[in-house]
Amino acid sequence: MAGSVQKLLRRNAYSHVKNLLAKLRAADISSIMLEMTDREQRSVFSILMERDRQLAAETLKVLGLEWGLALLLQRSSEEIGGVIREMESDAAAAFISALPEEVAQEVLEQMDSQESSEVQELLGYPEETAGRIMTPNVFSLHEELTVGEAIQTIQTAQELEMVFYLYVVDERNHLVGVVSLRQLLMVAPTSPLRKVMTTDVITVTTDTDQEEVANQVALYDLLAIPVVDDSNKLVGTITVDDVIDVIKDEATEDIFYLAGVEADDHIHTPALTSVKKRLPWLIVNLATALLAATVVAIYEPTIARFSFLAVFLPVVAGLGGNSGTQTLTVMVRGLALGEVSWESGKSILLKEIKVGINNGIAIGIIAGTVAYLWKGNYMLGLVLGGAMTINIVVAGVVGTLVPLILKKLTVDPAIASSIFVTTFTDVVGFLSFLGLATFLLQYLPV
Amino acid sequence: MAGSVQKLLRRNAYSHVKNLLAKLRAADISSIMLEMTDREQRSVFSILMERDRQLAAETLKVLGLEWGLALLLQRSSEEIGGVIREMESDAAAAFISALPEEVAQEVLEQMDSQESSEVQELLGYPEETAGRIMTPNVFSLHEELTVGEAIQTIQTAQELEMVFYLYVVDERNHLVGVVSLRQLLMVAPTSPLRKVMTTDVITVTTDTDQEEVANQVALYDLLAIPVVDDSNKLVGTITVDDVIDVIKDEATEDIFYLAGVEADDHIHTPALTSVKKRLPWLIVNLATALLAATVVAIYEPTIARFSFLAVFLPVVAGLGGNSGTQTLTVMVRGLALGEVSWESGKSILLKEIKVGINNGIAIGIIAGTVAYLWKGNYMLGLVLGGAMTINIVVAGVVGTLVPLILKKLTVDPAIASSIFVTTFTDVVGFLSFLGLATFLLQYLPV
Numbered sequence A, B: 001m002a003g004s005v006q007k008l009l010r011r012n013a014y015s016h017v018k019n020l021l022a023k024l025r026a027a028d029i030s031s032i033m034l035e036m037t038d039r040e041q042r043s044v045f046s047i048l049m050e051r052d053r054q055l056a057a058e059t060l061k062v063l064g065l066e067w068g069l070a071l072l073l074q075r076s077s078e079e080i081g082g083v084i085r086e087m088e089s090d091a092a093a094a095f096i097s098a099l100p101e102e103v104a105q106e107v108l109e110q111m112d113s114q115e116s117s118e119v120q121e122l123l124g125y126p127e128e129t130a131g132r133i134m135t136p137n138v139f140s141l142h143e144e145l146t147v148g149e150a151i152q153t154i155q156t157a158q159e160l161e162m163v164f165y166l167y168v169v170d171e172r173n174h175l176v177g178v179v180s181l182r183q184l185l186m187v188a189p190t191s192p193l194r195k196v197m198t199t200d201v202i203t204v205t206t207d208t209d210q211e212e213v214a215n216q217v218a219l220y221d222l223l224a225i226p227v228v229d230d231s232n233k234l235v236g237t238i239t240v241d242d243v244i245d246v247i248k249d250e251a252t253e254d255i256f257y258l259a260g261v262e263a264d265d266h267i268h269t270p271a272l273t274s275v276k277k278r279l280p281w282l283i284v285n286l287a288t289a290l291l292a293a294t295v296v297a298i299y300e301p302t303i304a305r306f307s308f309l310a311v312f313l314p315v316v317a318g319l320g321g322n323s324g325t326q327t328l329t330v331m332v333r334g335l336a337l338g339e340v341s342w343e344s345g346k347s348i349l350l351k352e353i354k355v356g357i358n359n360g361i362a363i364g365i366i367a368g369t370v371a372y373l374w375k376g377n378y379m380l381g382l383v384l385g386g387a388m389t390i391n392i393v394v395a396g397v398v399g400t401l402v403p404l405i406l407k408k409l410t411v412d413p414a415i416a417s418s419i420f421v422t423t424f425t426d427v428v429g430f431l432s433f434l435g436l437a438t439f440l441l442q443y444l445p446v
Helices: A002-010 A014-022 A026-034 A038-051 A053-063 A065-072 A077-084 A089-098 A101-110 A113-123 A147-156 A181-185 A210-219 A240-258 A271-298 A300-305 A308-336 A345-375 A378-408 A417-441 B002-010 B014-022 B026-034 B038-051 B053-063 B065-072 B077-084 B089-098 B101-110 B113-123 B147-156 B181-185 B210-219 B240-258 B271-298 B300-305 B313-336 B345-375 B378-408 B417-441
Strands: A140-142 A165-169 A175-180 A224-228 A234-239 B140-142 B165-169 B175-180 B224-228 B234-239
Touching: A002 A014, A002 A026, A002 A038, A014 A038, A026 A038, A026 A053, A026 B210, A038 A053, A038 A065, A038 A077, A053 A065, A053 A077, A053 A089, A065 A089, A077 A089, A077 A101, A089 A101, A089 A113, A101 A113, A147 A181, A147 B181, A165 A224, A165 A234, A175 A181, A175 A224, A181 B147, A181 B181, A210 A224, A210 A240, A210 B026, A210 B240, A234 A240, A240 A308, A240 A417, A240 B210, A240 B240, A240 B313, A271 A300, A271 A417, A271 B313, A271 B345, A300 A308, A300 A417, A308 A345, A308 A378, A308 A417, A308 B240, A308 B271, A308 B300, A308 B313, A308 B417, A345 A378, A345 B271, A378 A417, A417 B313, B002 B014, B002 B026, B002 B038, B014 B038, B026 B038, B026 B053, B038 B053, B038 B065, B038 B077, B053 B065, B053 B077, B053 B089, B065 B089, B077 B089, B077 B101, B089 B101, B089 B113, B101 B113, B147 B181, B165 B224, B165 B234, B175 B181, B175 B224, B210 B224, B210 B240, B234 B240, B240 B313, B240 B417, B271 B300, B271 B417, B300 B417, B313 B345, B313 B378, B313 B417, B345 B378, B378 B417
Parallel strands: A140 A165, B140 B165
Antiparallel strands: A165 A175, A224 A234, B165 B175, B224 B234
16 A cells, blocks of 8 residues: 555655545554655655645544654644644644644644633643543533433434443533443433432542553543543543553653653654753763773772773673663563552562572672683682672662652652663672772782 | 551451452452552452452452462462453463463363363464454344344343444354444434444454554554454454553563563562573673673783773763663664554664764763863873764664564564664674774873
8 A cells, every 4th residue: 555655656646645545544544654754754744734634633643743743843833733723632732732832822823712722721731641631522411311311412412423431410510420321221211310320430630640540541441531620520531542542652651761762752753853862861871881980990900900800891780780670670660550569669679689699699600600711710700700699689679679769759760760770780790890809819819 | 448458457357358348349459459568468369269259350350460370379279260260261361371281271171161162262372362362252233133123132132341332243253344332323223234334344363463453453543343263254352451451561571671571570470480581681691791791802901001991891881782772762662653664764774873973972072071081191082982982873773773673574673682782882882992992092192
């Protein structure tokens, strides 16, 4: 499919391309764009923008914020406004908040007052909260209705695409219950809705963190979750498809933070933007690497005498960093999925110490033996093996504690913990290896 | 809540605990268990096993495979069989396949023949495919029905908890269409079902990879996806709640592989099992670290003469590894989310080279200046800065190419790519730093 679109583009047969695209779903168009060069992607997007704004808007939503933005920012403010107007208000709010401020302002001015006030209401909530990602138009049923009246209301309602749950409200719009379409079909039409509905509704409030929203939906296997304000008034819903996006984004954020990448750095982010996002992390990394270097510098006289010690520095640092990262990663993921708490921290720490002792001794013996066979110096083998055992045990402890402590301080445990842990293991590794070497080698035959 | 359960446990007031738990959902029990010590968790699980097998089964499902298994394996085969019988067949299959073989066999023998054949059918499909994770009991409607008859069938059907989509089949059970409950309510009861249904159904086959299933459901915003066999017969469905689990598991797998941890290593995995899972990765890491060490060994005479070079080895290795990991992580995540293809690889590579040149020069200048100021040797500054620039550019190239090539070879691009990349940057970093130093330092005043 991508092949035929590419051929048509090469022949400048734009109306053919348009006709071809019009038959597809936005999801299919995004799959086609994936197999194209950047230039071809821009052409396809141009055609969509000129000939089918609605489809362009849907495609942008499927492509996601970063990729969508890369395409969008090449267009004029008028065009950006035109396509964003076609979006649901939650998607529109997400794109607008990612636009440069002047452009965002112009786009908001182009919208009619109702659209714009809906979007601005969403933008009034902090990023990554339920209020920001909810759909503010909720279809709800009044609690005084009968089941028959409720079914009639549903039959006549416009644009009611996804009715999984029907929320029931009182006259002041307080959420009082929930009922499913199938439940309505199972009882007599004259039954009062109030008798059929479930009153124990799982809700979130507008300021609930989006990760918590996703955890609730996943935990209770929901298809949608209602959002209420402080006085339990129904103000929006979040559907499971948006929750899936949140789960993916939060996983990306964790993966990226562990690697020292900003969450919104992306394959399609322009090179200079990526530089701006990554360079600060590298500079922090440089500072911590220099800290480790000062430890080595303390022992420079020992290295000057026994230069073969330098050969093993990367081994000490590499293995310590790696085992720390193993523990850290298991911890960070467990915390993100809500499987670890501060209370269960103690038993996890004990476990990780056990793992560290076992792995430390095993790796210490292998590394020590290799070093002995290589350099023919049994004391070097002992020093290297001992230092690595110490370092791997410490790595397990630090890898457990750093994310737990960050979480306790309500800092995202993924962020920066990798730098903490590897710096710590570098320092401990070099101190123990070069310290032991300085102490032992000078009193013993080389 | 966890607090009151803990108090009751301490007083051995088991029937009070049981009464308290019986009022809760499985999801709530899992949240309570999270805040307990391992020992308390086992007590709660014992009480559930003795008094409410159904709730115990649901709780295990919410806890997930690894955590659930840690609790389950402390019980007898009879008890394990008893609780697994209470599960839906997809969850039962998942737990059984994770049990030690003898136990699994005993559990299957305890099931009645229909349960056991359903589970064994699922187990007949390879792990991580649609066949393995689907629910094999699908409620379907015959294409010859009228809408009124269809609604009646739905009203009388037993155990029809989640009807998002109603699948329509012909007399030989081939999938021919799909219709929603609301669509049925919008037309006259006498309309033939065939006229109302959508015939363009998105399906997966039993051998579709679970990650692909998840991508389809997410891409098309589905609540469930039907699974068909080779001849388009409807054999199962996968609902969005199971897809959410797949998305989380696949994200965990990527995060873990990037850190050198097996996907099923888990907070609750016993220490010695974790040792077995992590040690092989550390041994591979040791081998690659020793490879990097041999590069340093080549230049040992240079280090013997200029011992301050050793001080900067961790800086060279650290920054190269870190920038390689940044690029690698963005690539691996992009590949997993289906946002990168082999075709778009060229433009991504060009971007990463640009990023590498910019970051390389910036970090090279800073590191070189620090080294010059620290050691008062301008040639050292030049050598270090130059080597780091080279290394960071190479890191960008390798970080882009390794996952792309692995993907092309249909290997999971997350697995082992981190070891490849950091070994490569270690080797290139040491070669360029110590190579340049050997060449330049001996001809110039120190």
